[in-house]
Amino acid sequence: MSWGSASVAGNCLPPIAPFMPANADDVRAYADLLRRDAETYIDDVEQYFRCQDEERREVFEQARAVSQDYARVLGILRSDS
Template sequence: MLGMAALFVTVAQMASACIAPEKPYLPARPEDVRAYADLLRADFEGYIADIQDYFRCLDAERQRAFREAQEVSRDYGRLVEILE
């Protein structure tokens, strides 16, 4: 049962590891864009920086998951050998 608890903790950690940033809002009216240009520019620049961090996180998670899958595959091979 302890193994299942560890599995749930790991899954919960993975689910929250890479969080996509919110897409910045762009007003429809050009007047509003001009009125809030500094705030909008900052939101877009923040998004660009955050999405790059998000992509790096996804890349790292993919590498981690690949290594884990290889380990599980080896463990499964051992399990099959033991049970034969």
């Protein structure tokens, strides 16, 4: 049995924000690319939040199980006193 910090596989990496030019001529010239990059980014952000929600659920369940195990350990120690 090991007591210490353990991590759940952290696969949630935040997306990198796309570059959005300030120059109006550049915006017009690259409008299709900018739209595609922005839409991809928004999709990636939603996926990132879903991933974080799933990790939170997993860690919550893990913490619940550890709490129950720890309560059992404390019960054994109390009965030995």
